[in-house]
Amino acid sequence: MKSMHKKMLAVCIGVAIGSGFSVTAMADSAPSLSVINWWTAGSEAKAMHVLVQMMKAKGVNIQNDAIAGGGGAQARTILKTRLMEGQIPGAAQIKGVEIQQWGHTGLLANIDAAAKAGNWDKNVPTVVNDYMKYKGNYVAAPMDLHRLNWLWYNRAILKKSGISAAPQSWPELMADLAKIKKAGYIPMAGGGNGWMIATEFDPIALETGGPTWYKDVFVKLDPKAIDSPTMVKALERLRAIEAYTPKSLAGRTWNFDTALVAHGKAAFQIMGDWANGQFEFLHVTPGGQQVGCVAFPGTAKEFIYNVDSFIFFRQNTPAKRAAEIKLAETMVSPKFQLLFNKYKGSIPDLMNVSLNGYNACQKKSRAQFLVARKENGLVPSFSQNMSTYGPPTGAFIDSLDKFYTSNETPQAAAAAMAKRVEVAKSQD
Structure with missing residues (x-):
C-alpha cells in the first residue's frame, strides 16, 4: 500500500541519499552500521551482543540501537522519524507483512548476494523465506524462529x-x-x-x-x-x-x-x-x-x-553496501544462528544445523x-x-x-x- 506518508518518506530519503548525507557515515576505515531493534530484556540484549562481536571481528562496527517497548511500536516510530531526518540505518527490525510495505517505498537494499552465498532458498523454510523477499528479491534477513x-x-x-x-x-x-x-x-x-x-x-x-x-x-x-x-x-x-x-x-x-x-x-x-x-x-x-x-x-x-527479521536500507557508499551484505550473511550463518538463538530462546531458521547444547524446550x-x-x-x-x-x-x-x-x-x-x-x- 502506497500512502502519501510513504511517498513523502521515499522522497525525503531519496534526497538524503542523493546528497550523500548520512548520519552513520564515518571517516574510519571500518564501516559503521546502525541496527535498530527493540531487544532490551536481558536475554535479548545478550543475544544481540553476539551479533555486535561477530561483526566487529569482520571489520564492521555495529551500533546496537535498542529501543524499549514490547512488540516494537516505539522502535518503528523512531525509525520513521530518523529516516525523515535523513538518518539512514543499516538495518532495522521489521517483520512479517510489513516488509512488503517497506518494499513499496523504494528504500530497501537488495541482499540477494547474501542469500545466494548462504543458500537460503535451500536451508531456510519457504514459510520464512517468503516474508524476506520483495518482488522476488531478498530485502530482509531472518534471525530466529519463535x-x-x-x-x-x-x-x-x-x-x-x-x-x-x-x-x-x-x-x-x-x-x-x-x-x-x-x-x-x-x-x-x-x-x-x-x-x-x-x-x-x-x-x-x-x-x-x-x-x-x-x-x-x-x-x-x-x-x-x-x-x-x-x-x-x-x-x-x-x-x-x-x-x-x-x-x-x-x-x-x-x-x-x-x-x-x-x-x-x-x-x-x-x-x-x-x-x-x-x-x-x-x-x-x-x-x-x-x-x-x-x-x-x-x-x-x-x-x-514469529520470525524476527531485519530489513536493509540502501546505502550511499560501496563500503557500507559491502558491510550490509556481510551483516546479512552473518545473520543467517550457522555459527551466528546457533549462538544467537541459544540465548534468545528460539530456534535457528536454518534447518540444517544441529541443536546440540540447546535445552529440551528448544529441541521440542x-x-x-x-x-x-x-x-x-x-x-x-x-x-x-x-x-x-x-x-x-x-x-x-x-x-x-x-x-x-x-x-x-x-x-x-x-x-x-x-x-x-x-x-x-x-x-x-
Whole structure:
C-alpha cells in the first residue's frame, strides 16, 4: 500500500541519499552500521551482543540501537522519524507483512548476494523465506524462529497444588488454575499491557477455533469470522484467564512475569519462547527441574510462528553496501544462528544445523515445527505482526486491551473488533 506518508518518506530519503548525507557515515576505515531493534530484556540484549562481536571481528562496527517497548511500536516510530531526518540505518527490525510495505517505498537494499552465498532458498523454510523477499528479491534477513503457543509452568507450585502433570486440554487448565489459586499461589502471570494480552490471546484463539478459523480472522480479516460465536467463545476464555491473573500485574513487563514463574511466585505464563531465553538468563533451565514447557493446551499439533527479521536500507557508499551484505550473511550463518538463538530462546531458521547444547524446550520446538509444517499446522502470529499489516494488527490489540481492562461483554467486544478491523483495512 502506497500512502502519501510513504511517498513523502521515499522522497525525503531519496534526497538524503542523493546528497550523500548520512548520519552513520564515518571517516574510519571500518564501516559503521546502525541496527535498530527493540531487544532490551536481558536475554535479548545478550543475544544481540553476539551479533555486535561477530561483526566487529569482520571489520564492521555495529551500533546496537535498542529501543524499549514490547512488540516494537516505539522502535518503528523512531525509525520513521530518523529516516525523515535523513538518518539512514543499516538495518532495522521489521517483520512479517510489513516488509512488503517497506518494499513499496523504494528504500530497501537488495541482499540477494547474501542469500545466494548462504543458500537460503535451500536451508531456510519457504514459510520464512517468503516474508524476506520483495518482488522476488531478498530485502530482509531472518534471525530466529519463535513459537507462540507455549505454556510455561513452575513444577514445584504444580506439585504443591496437587497437580501431577501439565495440562493438555482447556478443561484441565481451568481445573489446575482453580487448584493453584486455592493453594495460595498466583495462578497466571500476564496481562501487563495490550501487546501481552494479545500474545496470550494468540494461542487461546487457535485452540478455540483451529487453524482455518484463525487464518480467516487474522490473515483474511473476514468480518464474519471476527464477529462470530467462535470469537465470542475465545473472548470468554480470555476472560477466564484474566480471572486468574492478579490485577496488580497490570503495567508489568513480560520478563517480570517470567521471573515470577522462575522464582516460584506464579504457576503459569502464556508467552512466546523468548521467555525461554529469559529463563536461561535467570539461570533456570526450561525443561529442567524447576520450570517446564508444554504446548498451550489443545494446540500440540500447531505452531504459531514469529520470525524476527531485519530489513536493509540502501546505502550511499560501496563500503557500507559491502558491510550490509556481510551483516546479512552473518545473520543467517550457522555459527551466528546457533549462538544467537541459544540465548534468545528460539530456534535457528536454518534447518540444517544441529541443536546440540540447546535445552529440551528448544529441541521440542524444532520437532513440533517440523510436524506442523508437514500437517499444515503452521499459522502466523497476529500479535507479533506476522499475519497482517500494522493498522489491522493494532485494531485487534486495541480491541483485546479494551475488553480485558473493562466490563465489555464478549459479544460486544467481537462486534466492536470487527468494526475496528474494517476501518483499519482502509488505512496504511
